[in-house]
Amino acid sequence: MLYPNNSADKLGFTEVKELIKAHCLSVMGQQMVDKIQVMTNYELICKFLNQANEFKNILLNDAALPINHFYDIKTLANKARIEGAFLSEEEFFQVQASLTTVFAVIAYFNEREGLYPNLEALFEHLPIEKAILKKIDHIIDTKGKIRPDASRELLDITGGIAKAEQEARKKIDQIFKAASGNNWTADGSLTIRDGRLCIPLLAENKRKLKGFIHDESASGQTVYMEPEEVFTLNNRIRDLEFDRRREIIRILTLLTDDLRPYVPLLLSYHGLLTKLDFVRAKSLFAIDIEAEMPEVVNEARLKLYNARHPLLLLNFKKENKTVVPLNVQVDDVTRIVVVSGPNAGGKSVCMKTVGLLQMMAQAGLLIPAADNSVTGVFRQIFVDIGDDQSIESDLSTYSAHLSKMKNFVENANGKTLILIDEFGTGTDPQFGGPIAEAVLESLNHKKVRGMVTTHYSNLKIFASNTEGIENASMLFNNTEMRPLYMLEVGKPGSSYAFEIAQKIGLPQNVLNLAKNKISSGQKKVDTLLVDLEREKKEIYDTRQKLNRQQQRVDSLLAENEKLKSYLDENKKVLIKEAKQEAKNIILNANKLVENTIAEIKNSNADKETTKNLRENLNTELKRNSVKTEPVKQQVAEDEEIKPGDWVKLTDGDTTGQVMELVKDNVVIAMGDLRTVVKRKRLQKVTRAEVPKEIRRKTNTNTGDMASFNPEIDVRGMRTEDALHNIEKLFDRALMMGFNNIRIIHGKGDGILRKMIRQYLKKYDQVDRLEDEHADRGGDGITYAYLK
Structure with missing residues (x-):
């Protein structure tokens, strides 16, 4: 139960429904979206949420569902139910397309049996009656037109029309050619008038031909005549077309009679398509707002993690901005959260986020919150947001608020969620504050759940001292004087009235005057809150x-x-x-x-x-013997070592060439070996100090690596020679750290390929063998991937 009736509008639920409707493919789906409402049946809520979540998984992770056509076959089925009525060619085409979609959808889920149980339940026990489709396919083609051979009579009539049209065209071409030869015709060619093919004649020659004049030009110099011989043929064609129309009606009537026994099944198919369109629209909207499926419990509580207002999220997406997520909990311990803080700090948005997400979850919609969030089932949702004053009902702003408070106190219980914005405002704060406190105390005694926003200090103090009620505040950066839109549960927040007024530019003498009018106790409380928030912000940073x-x-x-x-x-x-x-x-x-x-x-x-x-x-x-030389001083920290330099380990005689510098690590080459050494363990040496053997071997290997090509062509070689060359390439690739080699052996009879692959498989260093891409050689080329 929602109270008042405009609660859905106040929280933005109506706007959410409009956004879902935009994703529907059919009017029937849009009508179902209009019927979305907050439910209290736990099993029904879970079913709807699971359906939407499964469809979202299909849209994101599976092949596309074959939904191509959505037509209102319910209306067509009801029309076919009437004796003597018949469906038109277009209407049968809509039935045909809809049935094709239904059968394709059922086949799609049958292939994935058990994967989407909640969606499969939509067509559980629904028979697949393909006899209907076969009968329609025999009469209607894929373009929605009646087939020429739908009956023997129709085929004969169609042939007769074609033959008569051919004769008429041939005859009028002869007459037009003769008239043109006698210069009786005006400029131009044959033209259509009143659906008849006519010859354009000069007005002075209209008596020279027998026929029926259908029209004349604006100047009166040209008349459009249908020759007498052709007139007779065209009348014959017209008669045949009437016969054809009568035959088509007869065929469609018989087909409608065949369809009539299946009307109840057609209505069931219509229901399936409507539900699929409805669930699809909900899932597409869920993707738009990055929604997940929360855990649903059959209790009056909620716990939201990283919750975001869906409408705010969509608006921010357009502006490439992000929404600050909300974390909040309402349960048996923390029943009512009293949110305070600065104006424009996000209090109302915070409360509306909680209310809208709870409504969405109870309506079977996925919500933009983390998937470990928990939503319960509230029997009633009471909302007091905005100004509901009414001239007709003689209600002022405060009277409207009091009227709602009266209803809340009388009808709320432990399974009610209340959402009250700016609690107690609209009258003298000296009286509005105590009344609001009394209402809050009464609601707390009834174990009501909910969230209220306020600026009243007495409500903040009451929340601090009352079990079941928890203070919370919207954080504010009082250095930069801007809100952070983050909810901090556990302490009240200052309204920052003077700070905001000062930022806006209110004169300092006015501010000082206002400060002097505040009681010292209130001033201390507000200063304490400001200091607490500042310290909290510092701790957070x-x-x-x-x-x-x-x-x-x-x-x-x-x-x-x-x-x-x-x-x-x-x-x-x-x-x-x-x-x-x-x-x-x-x-x-x-x-x-x-x-x-x-x-x-x-x-x-x-x-x-x-x-x-x-x-x-x-x-x-x-x-x-090992030469013992005095250890040279370690290289100075500022002495630069760069790739290509020769270096020596300070704690040994090992020398090598610098290959690469990685932070304070140096990759050096020592003959065939590559190793990584800390820079501080190296000292730079001249090339002459390095033994010739090491210089030659290092230079050879580094040069070989640069020129090494991990590809070999063994086409035309004998098997022994090919394997020998491959082995040499394989050894060098391993030594130089290459991860694959490419062997071109050709296709032929496949003997060489087989021998090469058997040979390579015996090496533990070979991870796998693969063919080249079909466009680049296929099985004529082998890739050997090394571990």
């Missing part, structure tokens, strides 16, 4: 700043972990290579010592030979 800093710290930690894992991975590679090199050195040393001992034994310890062998051992020892 600090919290936001801390949150941003925490996000930055988390980002840096994640980046650090990523770099650490990358460094650990490269460290393992270096250690592995070092171990392998040490192993090779030891093996070579052992072989050298054994060979030396053997040669000494064979030479019987010849002094000269022994000396030479010892020198060989010392030479090999020096070659494999």
Whole structure:
């Protein structure tokens, strides 16, 4: 129950319905939108919300529903119900198109059985009677015209008309040609007059031909004559056309008779199309306002997260602005929220948002709020917004408010939602405030739920000291003197009357005079509220700043972990290579010592030979010894390192070439290896200080990478040669970090392609194999994607 009757208009619900109507494809759907009303049946509310939510999912995530035609087949079915009546060709076409749509929709949902249960319930147990469609298709074509072969008689008549028209045209062409040869005709060609084909004759020659004159030119110099021979033929055509019309009526009458037994089923189909149009319009509007389906409970409570007023949201979208979201809760503990704050701070919009969204939810409409929001079921919604004074009823503004308060107090209960704007205004504040407080106390005793807005201090104090009533305020930036449109629950807000007046430009002496007229107690209360809001704003800004800093710290930690894992991975590679090199050195040393001992034994310890062998051992020892040089000073912080420079690790002899700089990390190339090192661990060296072997290997690899092409053409090669070349390409691609190679092998009999793919599948480094796009070679080209 809504009170008063214009509550829907006050909250904007009527305007919401008009916006939904704009999405309807049919008049029937618009009529259903007009019937939308606030419901109190919990099961019905859930059903309507689920239908709208499922249709929204179809519109956003599924293939388009095959809804192409919406016609009012209810009217046509009622016409066909009458004995002796018949539907026209156009009307049968509308029935045909509507049935095609119905059957396509049912097939669509049958393919997705169980996916959209609430929408499937719309046509549950509805039979698919395609016999109707077959009968119509036999008579009416896809353009909505009767088929020439709808009956044998119609086919004969149509053929007769075509033949007579051909004869008439041939005859009049002959007469026109002869008249033109005798210069009897005026300038021009054959023309139509009164639906008849006529010859344009000069007026002085009209007696030279027998026929019927249908018209003359404005000057009277030209007459338009239908020759006598053609006149007879055209009359015959006209008679045949009458016969054709009578035959069509007979066919349509018989078809209507065949359709009459199916009238109840047609009405059911009409109901399905109307409901689909209705639900579709609701879902399209939900997408417009970014609406979601809230959780619905069969209790008198609500909890809204990130709620926005739908009409305000649409207006702001046009201006590329955003709506500040609202978070509010009304339940058994916080039954009534008393909202205070500055003028133009958003109090009324806040309250209207709560009321409109609750009405929309109880009307089965999705709401622009987070999907974890909760809406309940209120049996009554009482609204007091705006000025309802009436000259006819002899009601002043305040009298109208009191009349509503009387109704609220008498009829409200624990399942009532009340919305009162500017509570207590319209009369002397000394009396209006206490009366409003008494009404609020009475409503609170009745466990009423709701939201009220006020500027009265006594109501703010009452809310602070009364269980079940909670203060809330709209935040205000008192530094920039502008509202923030954010609701803060838990404390009252100042009206900022003097601050706003000062910003507008009211003279300072007037402001001082006004301040002196306020009691000291009231002045202290207002100052306290202003200070509280300022401190609250500072805390909020600090919290936001801390949150941003925490996000930055988390980002840096994640980046650090990523770099650490990358460094650990490269460290393992270096250690592995070092171990392998040490192993090779030891093996070579052992072989050298054994060979030396053997040669000494064979030479019987010849002094000269022994000396030479010892020198060989010392030479090999020096070659494999690690040179110890004094550690050079770390590079100065301001010394620039850039790509292409040669550098050396400060804690070792490893040298490499700089490939890339990433913040304070440096990517260096050491032969075949790439690694990342902190800048502070590097010192710049000259090219001459780098061993020639490392310079040559690094330059070769970096040059190879720039010129490397991850594509190979093996067409015409023998299988062994092709696999050998592919293996070399595969090895280089792995070494250089490429993620795929492209192999052109041609189509042929597919033997080479099969062998290549079998060969590549044995490597663990191959992730998957794919054909090239059909337009660019198809299965004649293989892409090998590497891990």
